[in-house]
Amino acid sequence: MRAVTWHARHDVRVDTVPDPEIVNPRDAIIKITSTAICGSDLHLYDGYIPTMRAGDILGHENMGEVVEVGSKSTLKKGQRVVIPFTISCGSCFFCEKQQFSACDNSNPATTSDMSEMLYGYPMGGAFGYAHLTGGYAGGQAEYLRVPYSDVGPIVIPDGLEDDKVLFLSDILPTGWMGAENAQIEHGDTVAVWGCGPVGLFAIQSAFIMGAHKVIAIDHFPTRLELAKSMGADVLNFTEVDVREALFEMTGGIGPDAVIDCVGMETHGAAIDNILDTVKAHTFLGTDRPAALRQMILACRKGGRVSIPGVYGGMADKWPIGAMMEKGLTIRSGQTHVQKYTRQLLEMIGEGKIDTTFLISHHASLEDGPDMYKHWHDDQNAYTKIVLKPGMTPGPVRV
């Protein structure tokens, strides 16, 4: 089959690779119909995530048609399914608590040592996201092997086209959990850093959860426009000092909750970010948390800090004084996708949530390497790219 593969920093190719096979009884094989490129794929593209190996197949936002099932899979051939990016066994302590991304069994014994050393305990498995999370092949390919297929995949009813449901695989539940972790109360003002897909879905979710006002922060005009269209007030951080702006816009109280939809590769030319960039590239520190520092200072006393943005290693100059003295609550984590898919699918079906507004381009697998380049270089025009394996090469603006 054809597959989009990672070879080195800024070197993504399309290769012919063997087809996946059923290995365990609970496996299923999916013929991919849509697979998106995620913002977190840029962390791989930029070489920020360790333990990628040349030849790894990318892609963790996947959906398709069931074409083969193991003896203990509950799926049926022909079903259309969306696949959560997190792989979860459904029977360990964490899965029983619905902390699916913390699954204790989905990272194979041979790869779980690495994250145990880095983080104290092994991470759960994930598709197409380096060997720290199991070394599973991703779905930017014609076919995908799905382990524990009786737990993860959600069956999609006929009549809901791919573009409406694909984002159940990651970014929609990630934005939703980002807002849920902000513990929003009626009347709250919520500030969201980053208006990429997760940020936009967090804005949408925050309003659904009762936020009075959402203030969105970015510097790409197209993305700020999208945030505005969802009802958010917007701040372009190249135009205003964000912390002062938030102070004034909230009457000196500060936002009740702040959401980090940026993660480890903050943009912007603040002095701390420049130092962090130098350190990241010399491996003296891995993460650039300039946005998160700003958030902790901007958040009101006793407020909530939610971190769906991805971080991987260590960060310097963590404002621990501000965190403690103001009594902030911090909640974070990889998304427990399986916890939210059913509820969000219902809301999509009822028309309460729309995700299609985000997609800027459709493209074939063969266009994959070009699409990575555009996704990296032109985040203003490329707001979300969906690859469709059957499509004629040549990207189409949606």
Next chain:
Amino acid sequence: MTGYQDSDAPLSVARDNDTACEATDGDEKAIVGRTVTINRPREEIYAFWRDFSNLTTIMDNVERIDVVDDRRSHWVVKAPAGRSVEWDAIVTEDEPGRLIAWESAEGADVKSSGRVEFLDAAPGRGTMVRATIAYDPPGGTIGEWIAKLFQREPNVQARRDLRRLKQYLETGEVTTSASPSARNSESPTEQYL
């Protein structure tokens, strides 16, 4: 096995390996160990372990385990350069649902003993399985490659074996990321790393 003055932890985490070894009955020189919580009842995990032939499912480096009789089993373990190490293990203690202890039979290349304890975790949280292995690193040529097997590896091996035990008993399968890649050297159905 308690060798500490002030700590309630298992011997395998001792800062000083000699203190830990002195606390055991045998005269082995090194101790490794690992505890894993498995979301299954004690009796079930004990029963799985007590039938030693089951252990090939979760022990990656074990080629074969022949159960000779109720107390004696014969182990064949993969060694570097395509060779293998064999020995007999004798069960020395057996408390159903609680504990299995064993030691290598007279004349084994590597003198070793081990025990696996099945402890109740907090209510509703299954069982803590604690494996402790004491062994005597051998000298000579044979010792060199056995050392590879037993000296640097046992901790990693124990950790991975127990993780596979947990996967198998909790999910019914041993987790694998066996997947295609663009690396020609790998079979799509074999696990790498």
